[in-house]
Amino acid sequence: MSKPRALLSVTDKTGIVEFGRGLIELGFELLSTGGTAKAIRDAGLAVTDVAEVTSFPEMLDGRVKTLHPLIHGGLLGDVRLESHRTQMEEAGMSPISVVGVNLYAFEKTVTSPHEIEDAIESIDIGGPSMIRAAAKNWANVSVVVDPADYETVLTAIKVGDIQAKRLGLSAKAFRHTAFYDSMVARYLTEAAGESPYSETLTLGYRRSAALRYGENPHQSGAVYQDPLGKPGIAQAKKIWGWELGYNNYNDANGAWELVADLPTPACAITKHGNPCGAAIAESYGAAFRLARDADPISAFGGVVAINGILDEEGAEALNERGNKLDVVIATGYTEGALALFRDGKGWRQEVRLLEAPLPQAAKSLTVKSIRGGVLSQDSDEDPGSPWQVVTELAPTEEQMEALKFLWAVIPHVKSNAIVVGVKGQLLGVGAGQMNRVQSVRLSLEQAGEKSRGACLASDAFFPFPDSVETAAAAGIAAIVQPGGSKKDPDVIAKANELGIAMVFTGVRHFLH
Numbered sequence: 001m002s003k004p005r006a007l008l009s010v011t012d013k014t015g016i017v018e019f020g021r022g023l024i025e026l027g028f029e030l031l032s033t034g035g036t037a038k039a040i041r042d043a044g045l046a047v048t049d050v051a052e053v054t055s056f057p058e059m060l061d062g063r064v065k066t067l068h069p070l071i072h073g074g075l076l077g078d079v080r081l082e083s084h085r086t087q088m089e090e091a092g093m094s095p096i097s098v099v100g101v102n103l104y105a106f107e108k109t110v111t112s113p114h115e116i117e118d119a120i121e122s123i124d125i126g127g128p129s130m131i132r133a134a135a136k137n138w139a140n141v142s143v144v145v146d147p148a149d150y151e152t153v154l155t156a157i158k159v160g161d162i163q164a165k166r167l168g169l170s171a172k173a174f175r176h177t178a179f180y181d182s183m184v185a186r187y188l189t190e191a192a193g194e195s196p197y198s199e200t201l202t203l204g205y206r207r208s209a210a211l212r213y214g215e216n217p218h219q220s221g222a223v224y225q226d227p228l229g230k231p232g233i234a235q236a237k238k239i240w241g242w243e244l245g246y247n248n249y250n251d252a253n254g255a256w257e258l259v260a261d262l263p264t265p266a267c268a269i270t271k272h273g274n275p276c277g278a279a280i281a282e283s284y285g286a287a288f289r290l291a292r293d294a295d296p297i298s299a300f301g302g303v304v305a306i307n308g309i310l311d312e313e314g315a316e317a318l319n320e321r322g323n324k325l326d327v328v329i330a331t332g333y334t335e336g337a338l339a340l341f342r343d344g345k346g347w348r349q350e351v352r353l354l355e356a357p358l359p360q361a362a363k364s365l366t367v368k369s370i371r372g373g374v375l376s377q378d379s380d381e382d383p384g385s386p387w388q389v390v391t392e393l394a395p396t397e398e399q400m401e402a403l404k405f406l407w408a409v410i411p412h413v414k415s416n417a418i419v420v421g422v423k424g425q426l427l428g429v430g431a432g433q434m435n436r437v438q439s440v441r442l443s444l445e446q447a448g449e450k451s452r453g454a455c456l457a458s459d460a461f462f463p464f465p466d467s468v469e470t471a472a473a474a475g476i477a478a479i480v481q482p483g484g485s486k487k488d489p490d491v492i493a494k495a496n497e498l499g500i501a502m503v504f505t506g507v508r509h510f511l512h
Contacts, residue, residue, distance in 0.1 A: 003029040005074065006098035007050075009036050009066065009127065011105055012147060017043040019100060019150040026157055028098065033065050034058065053094075066126040075099065075133040079140050098153070099134040099143045103127040103180050107227050110187050119191075123184055128177045135177075138170035145176040179204035186228055196365050201376060203367065208234065214246045221246045230364055232256065236329065236356035240341055244327070244352050247272075248303070252327050252354065255305035258412040259329075260359045262405075264308050267291045268412075271302040274431040278409050280424040284314030290425045292323070295446060303327040307358060312336035319344060329354045380411050385506045387480075390492050395478040395501040398423055399455055403480040403503060406457035411509040417459040418443040418467075420451055420476070427454055436460070440467045444474040451475050459509040461485035465494035472498035482508045 006028045010016050013036065020030050020040045030047040032040055040047045050066055051057050058065040066072075073093035077084045088095065104124040134143035142162055144153050149169070156162040182204030189198065205224035214221035223244075225234045233253040238244065244252070251270045258275055259268040267287035269277035276298035277291030284306045292299045301324050306314060310330040315337035318325060324347045332355055341348045361381055368375045389395070395403060402423040409419050413431045418439040420428035428447030430439030436458065444451050452475030461484045462468060468491055471479060483504030485491065495502045 002094065003027055005029050005031055005094055005096045006100065007031045007071070007096050007130065008040065008100040009033045009130070010100060010102045012102050013039050014147040015150050016040070016100065017045070019154070020045050020047070022154040023098060026154065031096070034062065063125065066130055072129070072133050075130060075141060076137050078137060095140065097141055099130060099141060101127050101130050102145050106180065107183055111228070116191055119187060124180070128180065131173050131177050135170040135173035138166040142166055143169050143173045145173050179206070183228060197376065201374070211246050212243070223249055230360050230362065231357045232359045233356055236354040238352055239333065239355055240338065240353035241351045248327050248352060251303040252305070252329055254412060255303045256329050256356060257359055258409065259305040259307040261361070261408045262307060266307050268305045269299045269302045271298045274414055274429060275409060275412055275426065276302060276429060278426040280405065284308065284310060285317035288314060288317045294426050294428070300324050301326055303329070305329040307331070309334065310337045312340065315340040319348065325351050327352045327354060329356055331355065331358060380509060380511070382411070382507060388504045389501070390483070390504050391495045391500065391502040393499060393501045395503060399478040399501065402455040403457065403478060406455060407480055407505065410457045410459045411511060413459065413511065415459055415510045415512055417511065419457050420444060420447040420454050422454050427451070436462060437467045437470060440470050444471065453477050455479070457481070459511070461488070462491045463487055465491050468494045468498065468500065472500055476500060478502070480505060482506060
């Protein structure tokens with residue numbers, strides 16, 4: 001009786017020699033190609049080149065080597081069927097019962113400096129073909145695409161339990177090729193100048209962490225990274241503290257996106273998906289204090305983001321008595337700053353310190369899950385449309401700076417969104433209300449007496465003058481909003497009547 005055959009052909013050669021040795025010890029004959037065969041042979045193991053089986057040499061710069069009936073017949077033949085066994089024997093095909101294959105490093109190529117020709121040569125054809133063939137025939141073939149599974153497979157073969165593992169290995173193999181193909185499809189779509197909103201949406205993500213639970217303890221969850229996307233919170237490195245949960249990631253992302261839109265040094269604080277503080281100052285410590293002072297109650301247990309390296313002065317502010325933080329995000333930390341957390345007590349031993357690259361202000365594809373599908377759109381990057389002063393009274397220079405600051409904050413607040421503040425400091429937030437005037441009231445209530453002489457921003461137009469009347473009663477001096485309502489003339493007239501300066505941006509910033 002001939003030995004069972006295993007076909008090994010990998011780009012990632014981690015553990016492949018040990019896997020090959022284990023298979024030989026279990027009585028397998030090894031088939032291999034190119035560099036994998038060399039690695040196995042150099043380790044002193046017996047291996048047969050695929051070309052010896054096919055009597056056909058590798059050709060076309062390695063593009064053709066395993067694409068041959070004697071290989072794919074060995075992978076696809078269902079040896080449980082007498083008809084298949086007979087046809088295979090007549091054709092001189094031997095069944096292959098173990099396949100260890102992983103693919104050309106397309107991801108590495110296209111995320112490094114390269115030409116499109118390099119990307120094309122990194123598209124694997126033979127590898128996915130072998131994986132898919134073996135995975136389809138899982139009843140007869142064990143397909144292994146992850147070096148982490150080598151030992152599990154060897155043990156299962158040894159104890160006679162491999163049949164129970166094969167369906168799971170097949171599913172993992174198809175995930176592997178689907179992920180790979182998604183990267184190729186996305187890359188070529190962009191290279192060809194095609195719309196990302198094509199007839200099918202092909203996205204592949206790699207799990208970076210399993211979470212203890214989702215938004216609530218009865219929900220499960222995980223975090224995944226986009227291999228071709230711009231880096232952000234998903235790529236953040238935790239350098240101190242407890243593991244992050246679903247809500248930590250969500251709030252951290254909101255804070256990080258906001259602070260990236262502000263000039264340095266700036267600080268943003270989020271709680272339950274909305275900013276509760278944001279400020280620009282002469283140092284990170286001062287920026288944090290201004291941001292915290294906007295809403296100290298909400299800042300307690302919140303997520304803090306600063307858009308640079310957290311130094312000791314900034315860390316001292318974050319560690320002041322009365323503070324409690326869940327997550328801190330920065331582009332980096334000085335040793336002195338880290339020491340203040342590591343040497344501290346209480347929440348300082350738990351707070352998650354994250355290091356992440358700042359998000360880039362460039363259009364990217366966003367995807368939001370809905371039951372039965374997803375919604376996809378461009379990210380909300382302000383197009384920089386010219387602003388128009390629409391009232392008789394124009395904002396002062398300082399008020400205009402405050403309006404610009406608030407306009408940078410408003411896209412990060414859930415709609416209906418209203419924010420109140422002064423130059424470099426957020427004072428009040430009205431978020432997620434079903435009517436705009438209620439958001440106005442909440443933001444003014446939060447700002448309190450500081451509303452007098454302050455400015456206000458709205459993410460969408462005012463449908464009626466009532467919001468302007470409410471703002472004026474609290475002492476608001478200037479307003480920025482998109483405009484575009486049928487009632488714009490009435491709103492502008494009310495602002496003129498009440499002595500409020502108003503600017504239209506022509507851009508709406510809904511966030512749902």
